[in-house]
Amino acid sequence: MFGTMLLTLTVLLTTYANALVKVEKTEYKGWKNCYRVTNGEIELIVTGDVGPRVIRFGFVGGQNLFKEFPDELGKSGEEQFRGRGGARVWKAPEDQIGTYVPDNRPVEIQVTSTGLLAREPIEPSTKLQKEIEISIEPSGTQVTVSNRITNHSLLPLEYAAWAVTMMPQGGVEVVGFPPRGSHSTHLQATNPLVMWAYSNLSDPRWKFTRKYLTLRQDPANKDAQKLGLFSPNTWAAYFLNDEVFVKRTKPDPSKTYPDLGCSFETFTNDQFVEIETLGPITKAFPGQTVEQVEHWALFHDVKIAAITDEDLDRVLVPLAKAIGGNE
DSSP states (O other): OHHHHHHHHHHHHHHHHHHTSEEEEEEETTEEEEEEEEOSSEEEEEESSSOSOEEEEEETTSOOSSOBOGGGTTOOOOSSOOOOBSEEEEEESOOTTTTOOOOOSOOEEEEETTEEEEEOOOOTTTOEEEEEEEEEOSSSSOEEEEEEEEEOSSSOEEEEEEEEEEEOTTOEEEEEOSOOOOTTTOOSOOOOEEEOTTOOTTOTTEEEOSSEEEEEOOTTOOOOEEEEEOOSSEEEEEEETTEEEEEEEOOOTTSOOHHHHOSEEEEEOSSOEEEEEEOOOEEEOTTOEEEEEEEEEEEESOOOSOSSHHHHHHHHHHHHHHTTOOO
8 A cells, every 4th residue: 555655646646747848849940840848947959950960058138149040040961961050969079071061951760758869860871870969957057968979881880979069159168187296296197188189278268277277268269179188077067257167077998989089178269169978989780879978067257357276266166066076
């Protein structure tokens, strides 16, 4: 009797919690088939006419924390890849053929109890199939994002899932280094800091403190910049108009990561900043899926007074604790 009552109560509580997450079909800036996922505090817009892609993430009625390219919104069917904005999943390592496959066709949408799953058709040129699953909490601002790529070819392929989020102009990105130490107790290297041929550490958009790497988006500077690193607790925050987007992932130090061992990469030009996390390089056999899981969150009324360890600690440590991370 007690067991039956407990089961009934559990079902009722689960049903109530799930009812707080709503998914509704909607039009968004020219796309007729988009899906809004919300718990009443935050909202995400996932495109159905192209993708898989999350084109909007923000507080209900607030600014979009993701970049949008106005001249590319509402369009589909192009032969070439389009940036469009938002968050997407790519194949790493980067190459012109396998990475820049257009995501310009309609996607399959499956509504779940906590969000939805968006899955593209199998790509004819690569035989890969990408999907993004969104799961939001019944309250608060936390979202779990599962980025997956399935190998539908007849041969094993080696690749990683690469989660790319495009942030708007005018913000500041902050990335945490692994915990710092002293020369006397840390004789071995702790992490790579990876450069590309066009990386320029003298560019004023970069600023380094002992504990953090920061990158300021500058709409007046067209030069591309990129850096990568590995951290066992990979995270980045983007500050824009007193709101903050944070994403975090937990890489496995025992595995091999793309681009000389990067679990995180960031790119900027005059249009946006990209916050990128990468999964390990995996030998995916036919039918096998590789996955990169991220945790997102939003915060408001947050300001940085100065780019110093002390001020960034004051702001970021409470945010990290709020989403289950470490300093």
